[in-house]
Amino acid sequence: MSLEDAFDEPAFVPYLCVGDPSVERTREYVEALVRGGADVLELGLPFSEPIAEGPTIQGSVVRALEAGVTPEVYLDFVSSLDVDVPIVCMTYYNLLYQYGDSDGPEAFVARAAEVGISGFVIPDLPAEEAGPLRDACDEHGLDLVFIVAPTTEGERLERMVELSSGYLYVQARMGVTGAKADVSDQTGESLAKVSQYDIPKAVGFGVSSGDQARRIVEAGADGVIVGSALVDIVAEHGDADGDDVPERLEAMARELSEGVAAGAENMAKPEGQ
Amino acid sequence: MPAVQELEDAYERYVLGNEDGFVDEFRRRLRDFGGRPTPLQRADRLSERLGCEVYLKREDLVHGGAHKLNNALGQVLLAKYMGKERIVAETGAGQHGTATAMAAAHLDMPCEVYMGTRDIQRQRPNVFRMRLNGSEVNPVSAGRGTLKEAINETMRDWATNVEDTHYVIGSVVGPHPFPEMVRTFQSVISEEAREQVREKAGRLPDSVVACAGGGSNTMGAFHEFVGDDEVSLFAVEAGGSSLAVDEEIGVAPNSASLSTGTEGVLHGARTKLLQDSDGNVVESHSVSSGLDYAGVGPELAHLVDTARVTPVNVDDDAALSAFHLLSQEEGIIPALESAHAVAFARANPEQLGELTVINVSGRGDKDLESVIEETEKRELENAPSMDVFGRAAGDGGGI
Ligand SMILES: Cc1ncc(COP(=O)(O)O)c(C=O)c1O
Numbered sequence: 001m002s003l004e005d006a007f008d009e010p011a012f013v014p015y016l017c018v019g020d021p022s023v024e025r026t027r028e029y030v031e032a033l034v035r036g037g038a039d040v041l042e043l044g045l046p047f048s049e050p051i052a053e054g055p056t057i058q059g060s061v062v063r064a065l066e067a068g069v070t071p072e073v074y075l076d077f078v079s080s081l082d083v084d085v086p087i088v089c090m091t092y093y094n095l096l097y098q099y100g101d102s103d104g105p106e107a108f109v110a111r112a113a114e115v116g117i118s119g120f121v122i123p124d125l126p127a128e129e130a131g132p133l134r135d136a137c138d139e140h141g142l143d144l145v146f147i148v149a150p151t152t153e154g155e156r157l158e159r160m161v162e163l164s165s166g167y168l169y170v171q172a173r174m175g176v177t178g179a180k181a182d183v184s185d186q187t188g189e190s191l192a193k194v195s196q197y198d199i200p201k202a203v204g205f206g207v208s209s210g211d212q213a214r215r216i217v218e219a220g221a222d223g224v225i226v227g228s229a230l231v232d233i234v235a236e237h238g239d240a241d242g243d244d245v246p247e248r249l250e251a252m253a254r255e256l257s258e259g260v261a262a263g264a265e266n267m268a269k270p271e272g273q
Numbered sequence: 274m275p276a277v278q279e280l281e282d283a284y285e286r287y288v289l290g291n292e293d294g295f296v297d298e299f300r301r302r303l304r305d306f307g308g309r310p311t312p313l314q315r316a317d318r319l320s321e322r323l324g325c326e327v328y329l330k331r332e333d334l335v336h337g338g339a340h341k342l343n344n345a346l347g348q349v350l351l352a353k354y355m356g357k358e359r360i361v362a363e364t365g366a367g368q369h370g371t372a373t374a375m376a377a378a379h380l381d382m383p384c385e386v387y388m389g390t391r392d393i394q395r396q397r398p399n400v401f402r403m404r405l406n407g408s409e410v411n412p413v414s415a416g417r418g419t420l421k422e423a424i425n426e427t428m429r430d431w432a433t434n435v436e437d438t439h440y441v442i443g444s445v446v447g448p449h450p451f452p453e454m455v456r457t458f459q460s461v462i463s464e465e466a467r468e469q470v471r472e473k474a475g476r477l478p479d480s481v482v483a484c485a486g487g488g489s490n491t492m493g494a495f496h497e498f499v500g501d502d503e504v505s506l507f508a509v510e511a512g513g514s515s516l517a518v519d520e521e522i523g524v525a526p527n528s529a530s531l532s533t534g535t536e537g538v539l540h541g542a543r544t545k546l547l548q549d550s551d552g553n554v555v556e557s558h559s560v561s562s563g564l565d566y567a568g569v570g571p572e573l574a575h576l577v578d579t580a581r582v583t584p585v586n587v588d589d590d591a592a593l594s595a596f597h598l599l600s601q602e603e604g605i606i607p608a609l610e611s612a613h614a615v616a617f618a619r620a621n622p623e624q625l626g627e628l629t630v631i632n633v634s635g636r637g638d639k640d641l642e643s644v645i646e647e648t649e650k651r652e653l654e655n656a657p658s659m660d661v662f663g664r665a666a667g668d669g670g671g672i
Contacts, residue, residue: 048523048553049421049539051428058415070551094538098552103536124541126448151435156278175433 003086003118003143003166006040007200007222010264012213012257015090015204015227017044017057018074019064022240027081029234032246034083036253041083042121042225045074045091052123052147054178056228059235067240071095071108079115086118088145088166093125096133109136119143119166127160134163145169148194150186157193167200167223172207172216179228180206191220210259217263224260276435277541281450283355288347288457295354299347299458306379307346308336309461313469313630318602319615323622326474329605330466330494330632337372339608339635340462340490345372345441347458349380352439359434360384362441363427365392365420365486366563366610367399368635369443374408376441384408387426389418392562399639417524417556420486420566424540444487445570448541452570459493466630467497479626480505483634484613485531485584486563488570490634499581505626508573509617511559512586520549528557530569531577531584544571560589560647561609561640591616594653596637596644601655608635609643 014033018026030041044057046064053061078087089112093105100107112120119142125133127146137144143166150171152160161168172187173180187203194201203216204225213224233248287295303309311334316327332340349360360377362384364370370386377384386403390412393400403410416422424447431440445452445459463481470478483494485508498504513527525547527533534545539554547555547567557567576582587595592609595616600606607615611634618631637644648656 048416048555049425051425051540052432054429062415065553072551092538094546094548094552094554096552097538098548098550124538126541151276174435176429 003040003088004200006086007167007202010217010221010260011039011202011223012037012253012260013040013042013202013223013225014038014230014253014256015042015044015225016230016234017046017060017064018077019046019067019069020060020231020234021063021238022067023069023073023077025238025240025245026077028246029249030081030083032250033230033253034085036250037257038085038253040086040088040223042088042090042227043078045069045071045089045095047092047095049092052176054176054228056179056231056235057177060231071099075111075115078117087116088119088121089117090121093122096122104136105133106136106139109133109140109142113140113142117142119145121145121147121169123147127156127163130163147171148190150174150190153193161194161197161199164199167202168194168197169225170194170201170203170221172203172205177205177228179208179232187216188219195220210255213256213259214263214266217260218266224256226256276431277448277450279355283351284450284454287351287354288454293354295350299350302346302350303343303461306336307342308334310465311335313466313473315473316603319599322602323618323625325622325625326628327618328470328473328478328628328630329603330462330630332462332490333605333607333611333633333636337375338638339368339372340459340493341369341372341443341635342376343461343493344443344455344458344489345369345376348439348441349373349376349382352382352441353380355439357437357439358382359438360441361387361427361430361438363387363420363423363443365389365423365443365565366561366608367392367396367403367639368563368608370408370410371399371402373441374403374406377408378406385411385430387411387413387423387430389420389423390414391418392420392423395562395643396639397642419556419562421554421556428540444489445492445572446487446540446542446568452542452572455489456492456496456572459489460496462490462493462632463495463497466494470630474628476628477501477504478628478630479503480507480624480629481632482507482509482614482618482625482629483632484509484564484610485569485573486528486566486610487568488573490632492570492573494632495576495582499576505624506582507617507624508577508582508584509613510584510586511561511564511592511613512588513558513560514589516586518547518555523549523553523555524558525555525567526558527586528559528564528566529586530567531574532586534569539568542571545569545574545577560592560643561613563608563610564613585617587613587616587620589647590651590653591620593644593647593651594655595619597653597655597657605633606637607633608637609640610634
């Protein structure tokens with residue numbers, strides 16, 4: 001299934017960093033998320049300087065690096081996964097840039113295509129510098145997702161949308177990732193700003209409950225991205241030797257995906273009448 | 274990062290275009306508050322020892338004790354012109370944090386400084402100075418607790434609060450326009466030095482020597498000489514304890530990214546980096562915290578690639594020894610960072626030509642605790658006995 005098709009119905013998009021606390025545990029966690037209703041998976045490839053992440057995901061990235069997750073380990077892991085939802089690789093540009101012997105991201109993109117990755121989110125790649133990665137993604141049939149901040153507007157926004165495929169990552173609030181108790185007022189405004197563009201819009205940064213997910217979809221989102229709230233569960237209960245995290249993740253995923261579905265239903269009603 | 278676009282626009286208007294008289298005000302404040310111009314001093318005994326004319330550009334005499342104020346004052350003033358209400362900064366040696374705290378107090382802006390926990394230990398006097406000037410110091414314990422982690426944390430704060438906050442980055446690093454802007458603010462060093470050396474020696478130097486951490490002092494000291502092909506430019510990096518990188522544990526016992534790094538992308542810039550073969554950035558090391566950074570400014574990396582700047586390095590021992598040398602022979606206690614430049618000149622007089630300018634980027638008061646401790650660990654033939662201070666490592670030692 002293509003990434004864009006995954007957003008035909010409003011989609012629930014969970015994030016986990018691969019290798020926290022171990023690659024094998026991540027496999028069980030990911031399968032649990034899919035059972036709980038994940039429509040797309042964002043899987044983090046850990047990088048030493050995760051500047052877009054708040055403390056929760058930063059901690060996860062550090063644990064994954066300590067567990068020995070390199071790009072090669074990550075790609076092998078994705079290759080061995082048996083799930084039928086699209087997988088998006090979330091990482092930082094230098095890892096793509098250094099991969100293989102080539103100067104540029106093409107070698108990594110080629111391998112990513114081979115192992116079944118559908119697209120990328122690269123938070124530290126500015127639109128101005130995205131040409132080579134965009135070209136490589138086009139060549140190998142992958143999507144490239146840009147993050148639109150509340151302050152992104154004008155020509156810059158146009159350029160970002162033009163470069164984006166798969167979906168747009170609409171940042172719900174300023175700053176870095178991290179679960180928050182409430183949905184930011186900025187979400188509605190941010191969605192309105194991009195509503196004219198014909199590409200799925202997924203909202204992330206701070207979502208932590210089914211109720212929030214419902215309201216975000218009611219505000220017009222095509223998808224809801226949830227990272228820190230899930231990583232919190234791993235951070236608190238995860239154990240490389242075995243734990244009850246799969247059950248906890250599945251329950252949380254179910255709550256979130258049901259929130260997304262409830263939002264979609266509420267949206268559908270006024271239209272249907 | 275749209276914030277960088279807003280900054281680029283402001284940089285072009287105010288700094289390059291002197292809109293609202295920004296540049297005039299900056300120059301006036303550099304003079305009256307900052308103590309510029311700094312002298313270019315002939316170093317008599319060092320000249321004799323090295324067998325060439327040695328001039329010292331005395332950035333240690335800038336208010337606050339280092340070249341860092343040139344940039345901090347420029348950026349805090351720019352933030353004011355942009356209508357920002359809050360300043361954040363990162364610091365390694367604490368020297369940039371101190372300069373920013375001073376500039377922020379001077380211009381009445383609230384300021385928070387992020388600093389690695391390891392650097393906080395190494396640079397206590399500067400931590401106190403920041404707090405004395407009314408700034409908050411936020412410890413960063415990620416990684417090894419040095420500059421790279423402090424930069425990550427400051428970027429996060431900035432990304433969260435861009436609307437009312439300006440990030441005063443401390444060197445010629447980070448996303449455009451920072452590297453160019455910081456270089457512009459620091460170019461006052463070479464602008465003055467070029468004029469002063471012509472006045473005093475009647476000609477341009479054969480070489481300019483400056484230490485490189487992120488590279489702001491280097492770029493500042495070099496910029497006006499870049500067009501003078503006959504002037505050799507030496508960027509002196511911290512060779513630390515060894516030039517090797519331990520990939521296994523992700524540590525480089527040096528911070529010689531120009532000499533040993535490879536091209537990569539860090540903090541929004543493509544430049545030379547200390548990294549492992551996967552592209553993860555490794556921790557750097559130097560006895561001098563101001564040089565302890567795994568990257569370097571992209572323009573400096575470019576000048577090295579095009580062979581205009583020669584990258585060289587000296588190790589911790591040589592820098593410490595040069596610290597004592599300059600103190601004894603010239604009565605100037607240099608920053609440990611600056612001591613790297615002196616150490617290179619001392620070890621390689623034949624590369625300097627007949628007339629050289631060494632940039633003394635800062636004064637060493639901030640480093641006394643580390644110097645006592647590090648000197649005791651070594652046998653340096655020119656170091657005084659440190660017993661007078663008591664045992665630095667024990668309680669009641671230090672200053
Ligand atoms: C006195 C002094 N010199 C040099 C440096 C190195 O930084 P840069 O290379 O950016 O000038 C520092 C950094 O803190 C410093 O304090």
